[in-house]
Amino acid sequence: MIKNITIALVLVVNSFVFSQRPTPAAEQKNEVVIKNAILHVGNGKIIENAFVVFDKGIIKEIGTQFNQATVSASTNIIDASGKHVYPGIIATNNSLGLTEIEAVRATNDLYEVGSINPNANSSIAFFTDSKVIPTVRSNGILVVQSTPRGGFISGASSILNLDAWNYEDALIKSADGIHVNWPDIDSPNFNSDDKDAKEKSEKGNSYVKRINSLIDLLLKAKNYSGTQEKDLKLEALKGLFDGSKKLYVHAQRYNQIYDAISMCKKLEIVSPVIVGGAESKKAISILKKFNVPVMLQRAHSLPPNADADIDYFYKLPALLQKEGILFCLQYEGDMEAMGLRNLPFLAGTAMAYGLEPEQALCAITINAAKIIGIDKKYGSIEVGKSATLFISTGNALDMMTNNVEQAFIDGRTIDLNNHQKELYHRYSQKYGIKH
DSSP states (O other): OHHHHHHHHHHHHHHHHHSOOOOOOOOOOSOEEEEEEEEEOSSSOEEEEEEEEEETTEEEEEESOOOGGGSOTTOEEEEOTTOEEEEOEEEEEEOBTTBSOTTOGGGBOOOOSSSBOTTOBGGGGOOTTOSHHHHHHTTTEEEEEEOOOOSSEEEEEEEEESOOSSHHHHEEEEEEEEEEEOOOOOOOOTTSOHHHHHHHHHHHHHHHHHHHHHHHHHHHHHTOOSSSSOOHHHHHHHTTTTTSSEEEEEEOSHHHHHHHHHHHHHHTOSOEEEEEOTTTTTTHHHHHHTTOOEEEOOSSSOOSSTTSOTTHHHHHHHHHHHTTOOEEEOOOSTTTTGGGGGHHHHHHHHHHTTOOHHHHHHTTTHHHHHHHTOTTTSSSOOTTSBOOEEEESSOTTOTTTOOEEEEEETTEEOOOOOHHHHHHHHHHHHTTOOO
16 A cells, blocks of 8 residues: 555656646847836836837837837837836745755755755756746746755855756856854843753853854855865855855844844955844844845744734835835745745735835845846846846736736746646636636
8 A cells, every 4th residue: 555655656746847847938039129018127117108129138228109110020019008017026045946846855955964065056956847937937936046945054045047948058146145044042041040041051052152163164264275175165155255155144033133244244254145034123223234135034924923013024124125224025934936926925015014016026126136146137127137027917016916928038938838827727628617
Protein backbone atom coordinates (compact mmCIF):
# COMPACT_ATOMS: atom_id res chain seq x y z
CA MET A 1 0.00 0.00 0.00
CA ILE A 2 2.80 2.42 0.95
CA LYS A 3 4.61 1.54 -2.27
CA ASN A 4 1.51 2.31 -4.33
CA ILE A 5 1.07 5.68 -2.59
CA THR A 6 4.72 6.55 -3.23
CA ILE A 7 4.42 5.70 -6.93
CA ALA A 8 1.23 7.74 -7.22
CA LEU A 9 2.87 10.72 -5.52
CA VAL A 10 5.87 10.55 -7.87
CA LEU A 11 3.53 10.49 -10.88
CA VAL A 12 1.64 13.53 -9.58
CA VAL A 13 4.86 15.45 -8.93
CA ASN A 14 6.28 14.59 -12.34
CA SER A 15 3.03 15.61 -14.01
CA PHE A 16 3.00 18.95 -12.16
CA VAL A 17 6.66 19.85 -12.54
CA PHE A 18 7.40 18.65 -16.04
CA SER A 19 4.12 19.33 -17.82
CA GLN A 20 4.20 21.85 -20.63
CA ARG A 21 4.21 25.56 -19.86
CA PRO A 22 4.10 28.56 -22.24
CA THR A 23 7.11 28.81 -24.55
CA PRO A 24 9.39 31.79 -23.83
CA ALA A 25 8.87 34.68 -26.22
CA ALA A 26 11.24 35.48 -29.09
CA GLU A 27 13.21 38.74 -29.20
CA GLN A 28 11.25 41.82 -30.23
CA LYS A 29 11.42 42.22 -34.02
CA ASN A 30 9.10 45.12 -34.77
CA GLU A 31 8.55 48.44 -33.07
CA VAL A 32 5.51 48.53 -30.76
CA VAL A 33 3.28 51.51 -30.00
CA ILE A 34 0.69 51.47 -27.22
CA LYS A 35 -1.67 54.42 -27.65
CA ASN A 36 -4.63 56.07 -25.89
CA ALA A 37 -3.64 54.53 -22.57
CA ILE A 38 -3.87 55.61 -18.94
CA LEU A 39 -0.15 55.44 -18.24
CA HIS A 40 1.02 54.75 -14.70
CA VAL A 41 4.67 55.73 -15.02
CA GLY A 42 5.67 54.05 -11.76
CA ASN A 43 7.37 57.12 -10.28
CA GLY A 44 4.20 58.66 -8.87
CA LYS A 45 2.89 60.16 -12.11
CA ILE A 46 -0.14 59.33 -14.27
CA ILE A 47 -0.42 60.42 -17.91
CA GLU A 48 -3.88 60.35 -19.50
CA ASN A 49 -4.37 59.49 -23.17
CA ALA A 50 -0.69 58.54 -23.40
CA PHE A 51 1.36 56.59 -25.89
CA VAL A 52 4.49 54.50 -25.37
CA VAL A 53 6.90 53.50 -28.14
CA PHE A 54 9.47 50.75 -27.66
CA ASP A 55 11.83 48.88 -29.95
CA LYS A 56 14.50 46.23 -29.39
CA GLY A 57 13.32 46.01 -25.79
CA ILE A 58 13.95 49.67 -24.94
CA ILE A 59 11.41 52.47 -24.44
CA LYS A 60 12.04 55.11 -27.12
CA GLU A 61 9.29 57.67 -26.60
CA ILE A 62 6.43 58.63 -24.30
CA GLY A 63 3.89 61.34 -24.97
CA THR A 64 0.27 62.40 -25.26
CA GLN A 65 -0.19 63.29 -28.93
CA PHE A 66 0.58 60.24 -31.04
CA ASN A 67 1.06 60.82 -34.77
CA GLN A 68 0.52 57.55 -36.62
CA ALA A 69 2.11 59.00 -39.75
CA THR A 70 5.52 58.93 -38.03
CA VAL A 71 5.67 55.13 -37.70
CA SER A 72 6.56 52.52 -40.29
CA ALA A 73 4.20 49.99 -41.81
CA SER A 74 5.79 47.20 -39.74
CA THR A 75 5.04 48.91 -36.41
CA ASN A 76 2.65 47.01 -34.17
CA ILE A 77 0.07 49.54 -32.91
CA ILE A 78 -1.98 48.59 -29.85
CA ASP A 79 -5.04 50.69 -29.03
CA ALA A 80 -5.35 50.74 -25.24
CA SER A 81 -8.29 53.13 -25.02
CA GLY A 82 -9.70 53.10 -21.49
CA LYS A 83 -7.03 50.65 -20.35
CA HIS A 84 -4.14 51.01 -17.92
CA VAL A 85 -0.44 50.55 -18.66
CA TYR A 86 1.86 49.72 -15.73
CA PRO A 87 5.55 48.98 -15.29
CA GLY A 88 6.26 45.31 -14.59
CA ILE A 89 5.80 44.54 -10.89
CA ILE A 90 8.97 43.51 -9.05
CA ALA A 91 8.76 40.79 -6.40
CA THR A 92 11.56 41.09 -3.86
CA ASN A 93 12.70 38.44 -1.36
CA ASN A 94 10.74 35.49 -2.74
CA SER A 95 11.41 31.79 -3.26
CA LEU A 96 9.68 31.66 -6.65
CA GLY A 97 11.69 29.42 -8.95
CA LEU A 98 13.32 27.65 -6.01
CA THR A 99 10.23 25.74 -4.88
CA GLU A 100 7.42 24.03 -6.73
CA ILE A 101 5.36 21.98 -4.26
CA GLU A 102 6.16 22.94 -0.68
CA ALA A 103 5.01 19.59 0.71
CA VAL A 104 7.33 17.63 -1.62
CA ARG A 105 10.98 17.95 -0.58
CA ALA A 106 12.30 16.92 -4.00
CA THR A 107 10.83 20.05 -5.58
CA ASN A 108 12.35 22.47 -3.05
CA ASP A 109 15.82 23.91 -3.53
CA LEU A 110 15.69 26.63 -0.88
CA TYR A 111 18.21 25.51 1.70
CA GLU A 112 21.92 24.74 1.70
CA VAL A 113 23.57 22.34 4.13
CA GLY A 114 25.03 24.21 7.12
CA SER A 115 24.18 27.61 8.53
CA ILE A 116 26.88 29.86 6.99
CA ASN A 117 26.51 29.92 3.21
CA PRO A 118 27.27 33.38 1.76
CA ASN A 119 28.75 31.76 -1.36
CA ALA A 120 25.48 29.95 -2.23
CA ASN A 121 23.90 31.67 -5.25
CA SER A 122 20.18 31.18 -5.86
CA SER A 123 20.35 31.81 -9.61
CA ILE A 124 21.81 28.42 -10.57
CA ALA A 125 18.90 26.68 -8.81
CA PHE A 126 16.24 28.86 -10.46
CA PHE A 127 13.74 26.63 -12.30
CA THR A 128 12.53 28.57 -15.34
CA ASP A 129 10.09 25.79 -16.28
CA SER A 130 8.22 26.17 -13.01
CA LYS A 131 4.50 25.77 -13.47
CA VAL A 132 3.96 28.40 -10.76
CA ILE A 133 5.71 31.20 -12.71
CA PRO A 134 2.98 31.65 -15.39
CA THR A 135 0.30 32.00 -12.68
CA VAL A 136 2.35 34.76 -11.03
CA ARG A 137 3.11 36.80 -14.13
CA SER A 138 -0.57 36.70 -15.11
CA ASN A 139 -1.04 39.45 -12.50
CA GLY A 140 1.75 41.62 -13.89
CA ILE A 141 4.68 40.36 -11.79
CA LEU A 142 7.51 40.17 -14.31
CA VAL A 143 10.72 40.36 -12.25
CA VAL A 144 11.67 38.45 -9.10
CA GLN A 145 14.48 38.57 -6.57
CA SER A 146 14.89 34.84 -6.02
CA THR A 147 16.04 34.35 -2.44
CA PRO A 148 17.38 31.34 -0.50
CA ARG A 149 16.14 30.51 2.97
CA GLY A 150 17.39 29.06 6.24
CA GLY A 151 20.53 29.12 8.35
CA PHE A 152 22.32 32.12 9.80
CA ILE A 153 23.62 33.34 6.45
CA SER A 154 21.26 31.88 3.84
CA GLY A 155 23.23 32.85 0.74
CA ALA A 156 22.98 35.29 -2.13
CA SER A 157 19.78 36.25 -3.92
CA SER A 158 19.67 36.94 -7.65
CA ILE A 159 17.30 38.99 -9.82
CA LEU A 160 15.65 37.33 -12.82
CA ASN A 161 12.89 37.97 -15.31
CA LEU A 162 9.98 35.53 -15.53
CA ASP A 163 10.14 34.48 -19.16
CA ALA A 164 13.25 32.59 -20.25
CA TRP A 165 14.53 29.21 -21.42
CA ASN A 166 17.08 28.94 -18.60
CA TYR A 167 18.46 30.90 -15.67
CA GLU A 168 21.26 32.41 -17.76
CA ASP A 169 18.69 33.97 -20.12
CA ALA A 170 16.53 35.09 -17.20
CA LEU A 171 19.34 36.65 -15.18
CA ILE A 172 19.22 40.42 -14.63
CA LYS A 173 21.68 40.58 -11.75
CA SER A 174 23.53 37.70 -10.13
CA ALA A 175 24.28 37.66 -6.39
CA ASP A 176 22.84 41.14 -5.76
CA GLY A 177 23.14 40.70 -2.00
CA ILE A 178 23.72 38.43 0.99
CA HIS A 179 20.84 37.41 3.28
CA VAL A 180 21.38 37.17 7.04
CA ASN A 181 18.76 35.94 9.51
CA TRP A 182 19.43 38.14 12.52
CA PRO A 183 19.14 36.30 15.86
CA ASP A 184 16.30 37.20 18.21
CA ILE A 185 16.48 37.83 21.94
CA ASP A 186 14.26 38.76 24.86
CA SER A 187 16.03 41.52 26.76
CA PRO A 188 17.03 40.31 30.25
CA ASN A 189 14.68 41.44 32.99
CA PHE A 190 16.41 41.17 36.34
CA ASN A 191 13.36 42.47 38.22
CA SER A 192 11.65 39.13 37.67
CA ASP A 193 12.26 35.92 39.60
CA ASP A 194 15.73 34.36 39.60
CA LYS A 195 14.84 31.49 37.28
CA ASP A 196 13.39 33.81 34.64
CA ALA A 197 16.34 36.20 34.92
CA LYS A 198 18.84 33.38 34.53
CA GLU A 199 17.06 32.02 31.47
CA LYS A 200 16.98 35.43 29.81
CA SER A 201 20.59 36.06 30.73
CA GLU A 202 21.55 32.84 28.98
CA LYS A 203 19.59 33.94 25.91
CA GLY A 204 21.43 37.24 26.02
CA ASN A 205 24.82 35.51 26.16
CA SER A 206 23.88 33.29 23.22
CA TYR A 207 22.71 36.33 21.25
CA VAL A 208 25.99 38.18 21.87
CA LYS A 209 28.04 35.15 20.87
CA ARG A 210 26.18 34.78 17.57
CA ILE A 211 26.51 38.45 16.70
CA ASN A 212 30.20 38.42 17.61
CA SER A 213 30.73 35.42 15.36
CA LEU A 214 29.07 37.30 12.51
CA ILE A 215 31.21 40.39 13.15
CA ASP A 216 34.38 38.27 13.17
CA LEU A 217 33.43 36.71 9.84
CA LEU A 218 32.63 40.09 8.28
CA LEU A 219 35.91 41.59 9.52
CA LYS A 220 37.80 38.70 7.95
CA ALA A 221 35.96 39.36 4.68
CA LYS A 222 36.72 43.07 4.88
CA ASN A 223 40.44 42.35 5.24
CA TYR A 224 40.46 39.50 2.73
CA SER A 225 42.68 40.36 -0.23
CA GLY A 226 42.41 37.14 -2.23
CA THR A 227 46.19 36.79 -2.32
CA GLN A 228 46.15 34.27 0.52
CA GLU A 229 44.51 30.85 0.42
CA LYS A 230 41.26 31.13 -1.52
CA ASP A 231 38.13 31.30 0.65
CA LEU A 232 34.82 31.28 -1.24
CA LYS A 233 32.80 32.47 1.75
CA LEU A 234 35.01 35.50 2.34
CA GLU A 235 35.06 36.31 -1.38
CA ALA A 236 31.26 36.27 -1.43
CA LEU A 237 31.11 38.72 1.51
CA LYS A 238 33.76 41.09 0.12
CA GLY A 239 31.22 42.97 -2.01
CA LEU A 240 29.40 44.23 1.09
CA PHE A 241 32.22 46.71 1.69
CA ASP A 242 32.49 48.24 -1.78
CA GLY A 243 28.75 48.51 -2.40
CA SER A 244 28.59 45.87 -5.14
CA LYS A 245 26.35 43.77 -2.89
CA LYS A 246 23.60 44.60 -0.42
CA LEU A 247 23.34 43.12 3.06
CA TYR A 248 19.74 42.00 3.50
CA VAL A 249 19.14 41.64 7.23
CA HIS A 250 16.01 39.65 8.05
CA ALA A 251 14.88 41.27 11.28
CA GLN A 252 11.46 41.95 12.75
CA ARG A 253 11.86 43.39 16.25
CA TYR A 254 13.15 46.80 17.23
CA ASN A 255 16.25 45.54 19.04
CA GLN A 256 17.18 43.41 16.03
CA ILE A 257 16.79 46.34 13.63
CA TYR A 258 18.75 48.69 15.89
CA ASP A 259 21.61 46.25 16.49
CA ALA A 260 21.83 45.25 12.83
CA ILE A 261 22.05 48.85 11.57
CA SER A 262 24.55 49.75 14.30
CA MET A 263 26.77 46.84 13.30
CA CYS A 264 26.59 47.73 9.61
CA LYS A 265 27.63 51.32 10.25
CA LYS A 266 30.43 50.28 12.60
CA LEU A 267 31.85 47.85 10.02
CA GLU A 268 31.26 50.29 7.12
CA ILE A 269 28.92 48.00 5.23
CA VAL A 270 27.70 50.23 2.41
CA SER A 271 24.11 49.14 1.69
CA PRO A 272 22.17 47.43 4.48
CA VAL A 273 18.49 46.63 3.93
CA ILE A 274 16.02 45.53 6.61
CA VAL A 275 13.80 42.65 5.50
CA GLY A 276 10.57 42.14 7.44
CA GLY A 277 10.71 45.15 9.74
CA ALA A 278 7.54 44.34 11.70
CA GLU A 279 8.56 46.86 14.39
CA SER A 280 10.06 49.39 11.97
CA LYS A 281 7.53 51.86 13.37
CA LYS A 282 9.62 51.92 16.57
CA ALA A 283 12.88 52.14 14.59
CA ILE A 284 11.97 55.14 12.42
CA SER A 285 14.67 57.30 14.01
CA ILE A 286 17.61 55.03 13.20
CA LEU A 287 16.20 54.07 9.79
CA LYS A 288 16.01 57.76 8.85
CA LYS A 289 19.37 58.65 10.39
CA PHE A 290 21.26 56.10 8.30
CA ASN A 291 18.92 56.08 5.30
CA VAL A 292 18.23 52.34 5.53
CA PRO A 293 15.39 50.98 3.34
CA VAL A 294 12.89 48.33 4.41
CA MET A 295 11.31 45.39 2.61
CA LEU A 296 8.11 45.26 4.63
CA GLN A 297 6.61 42.05 5.94
CA ARG A 298 3.53 40.74 4.15
CA ALA A 299 0.76 43.24 4.86
CA HIS A 300 -1.91 40.54 5.19
CA SER A 301 -0.55 39.38 8.54
CA LEU A 302 -1.65 39.40 12.15
CA PRO A 303 -0.40 42.28 14.32
CA PRO A 304 3.14 41.87 15.73
CA ASN A 305 1.95 41.85 19.35
CA ALA A 306 -1.20 41.81 21.47
CA ASP A 307 -1.15 45.60 22.00
CA ALA A 308 -0.92 46.52 18.30
CA ASP A 309 -3.91 47.63 16.22
CA ILE A 310 -5.57 44.89 14.20
CA ASP A 311 -4.78 46.85 11.03
CA TYR A 312 -1.17 47.56 12.09
CA PHE A 313 0.43 46.10 8.96
CA TYR A 314 -2.17 47.71 6.69
CA LYS A 315 -1.22 51.18 7.98
CA LEU A 316 2.54 50.70 8.28
CA PRO A 317 3.36 51.51 4.60
CA ALA A 318 1.60 54.89 4.82
CA LEU A 319 3.46 55.67 8.04
CA LEU A 320 6.87 54.92 6.50
CA GLN A 321 5.91 56.93 3.42
CA LYS A 322 5.03 59.90 5.60
CA GLU A 323 8.37 59.61 7.40
CA GLY A 324 10.28 59.57 4.10
CA ILE A 325 11.66 56.04 4.53
CA LEU A 326 12.26 54.07 1.33
CA PHE A 327 10.31 50.80 1.48
CA CYS A 328 8.78 48.16 -0.74
CA LEU A 329 6.20 45.43 -0.21
CA GLN A 330 7.06 41.74 -0.39
CA TYR A 331 5.36 38.39 0.16
CA GLU A 332 7.64 36.24 2.33
CA GLY A 333 5.78 33.65 4.41
CA ASP A 334 3.77 30.49 4.00
CA MET A 335 2.90 29.56 0.40
CA GLU A 336 4.99 32.54 -0.69
CA ALA A 337 5.83 31.39 -4.23
CA MET A 338 2.34 30.37 -5.31
CA GLY A 339 0.73 33.19 -3.35
CA LEU A 340 3.03 35.78 -4.90
CA ARG A 341 0.42 36.54 -7.56
CA ASN A 342 -1.42 38.44 -4.79
CA LEU A 343 1.41 40.96 -4.33
CA PRO A 344 -0.44 43.73 -6.25
CA PHE A 345 -3.35 43.38 -3.83
CA LEU A 346 -1.10 43.99 -0.83
CA ALA A 347 -0.39 47.34 -2.44
CA GLY A 348 -4.12 47.78 -2.86
CA THR A 349 -4.64 47.19 0.86
CA ALA A 350 -1.93 49.75 1.70
CA MET A 351 -3.73 52.16 -0.63
CA ALA A 352 -6.97 51.64 1.27
CA TYR A 353 -5.13 52.45 4.52
CA GLY A 354 -3.45 55.73 3.68
CA LEU A 355 -1.09 55.37 0.73
CA GLU A 356 -1.90 57.42 -2.36
CA PRO A 357 -2.68 55.14 -5.35
CA GLU A 358 0.54 55.90 -7.21
CA GLN A 359 2.58 55.62 -4.01
CA ALA A 360 1.12 52.14 -3.57
CA LEU A 361 2.22 51.26 -7.09
CA CYS A 362 5.71 52.60 -6.36
CA ALA A 363 5.91 50.19 -3.42
CA ILE A 364 5.98 47.24 -5.83
CA THR A 365 7.79 48.88 -8.77
CA ILE A 366 10.33 51.70 -8.57
CA ASN A 367 10.88 51.47 -4.80
CA ALA A 368 11.63 47.77 -5.13
CA ALA A 369 13.94 48.47 -8.07
CA LYS A 370 15.84 51.11 -6.07
CA ILE A 371 16.27 48.84 -3.06
CA ILE A 372 17.68 45.93 -5.07
CA GLY A 373 19.68 48.18 -7.39
CA ILE A 374 18.03 47.77 -10.81
CA ASP A 375 16.19 51.12 -11.04
CA LYS A 376 18.32 52.37 -13.95
CA LYS A 377 16.61 49.80 -16.16
CA TYR A 378 13.44 48.59 -14.42
CA GLY A 379 10.69 49.82 -12.13
CA SER A 380 9.16 52.64 -14.19
CA ILE A 381 8.10 53.43 -17.74
CA GLU A 382 10.63 56.02 -18.86
CA VAL A 383 12.66 56.65 -22.01
CA GLY A 384 15.80 54.53 -22.10
CA LYS A 385 14.51 51.90 -19.70
CA SER A 386 13.54 48.31 -20.42
CA ALA A 387 10.13 47.81 -22.03
CA THR A 388 8.99 45.57 -19.18
CA LEU A 389 5.35 46.52 -18.71
CA PHE A 390 1.79 45.29 -18.97
CA ILE A 391 -1.71 46.37 -20.01
CA SER A 392 -4.70 45.84 -17.71
CA THR A 393 -8.34 46.58 -18.43
CA GLY A 394 -8.79 47.69 -14.81
CA ASN A 395 -6.88 48.80 -11.73
CA ALA A 396 -4.03 46.31 -11.32
CA LEU A 397 -4.02 46.79 -7.52
CA ASP A 398 -7.70 45.88 -7.16
CA MET A 399 -8.54 42.16 -7.29
CA MET A 400 -12.04 43.01 -8.51
CA THR A 401 -10.84 44.80 -11.64
CA ASN A 402 -7.30 43.53 -12.26
CA ASN A 403 -7.23 41.89 -15.69
CA VAL A 404 -3.83 41.73 -17.39
CA GLU A 405 -4.42 41.45 -21.13
CA GLN A 406 -0.89 41.83 -22.48
CA ALA A 407 2.58 41.87 -20.98
CA PHE A 408 6.07 42.54 -22.26
CA ILE A 409 9.46 41.64 -20.82
CA ASP A 410 12.33 43.54 -22.45
CA GLY A 411 9.95 44.25 -25.32
CA ARG A 412 9.06 40.58 -25.86
CA THR A 413 5.33 39.76 -25.93
CA ILE A 414 4.94 37.01 -23.36
CA ASP A 415 2.28 34.31 -23.23
CA LEU A 416 -0.10 34.94 -20.32
CA ASN A 417 -1.71 31.53 -20.41
CA ASN A 418 -1.27 29.24 -17.40
CA HIS A 419 -2.45 25.95 -15.94
CA GLN A 420 -5.23 27.52 -13.89
CA LYS A 421 -6.63 29.42 -16.87
CA GLU A 422 -6.62 26.19 -18.88
CA LEU A 423 -8.61 24.41 -16.16
CA TYR A 424 -11.04 27.34 -15.96
CA HIS A 425 -11.75 27.24 -19.69
CA ARG A 426 -11.89 23.45 -19.71
CA TYR A 427 -14.57 23.19 -17.05
CA SER A 428 -16.42 26.27 -18.24
CA GLN A 429 -16.87 24.42 -21.51
CA LYS A 430 -17.90 21.20 -19.76
CA TYR A 431 -20.64 22.89 -17.74
CA GLY A 432 -21.70 25.41 -20.39
CA ILE A 433 -20.55 28.47 -18.44
CA LYS A 434 -20.13 31.55 -20.62
CA HIS A 435 -17.17 33.85 -19.94
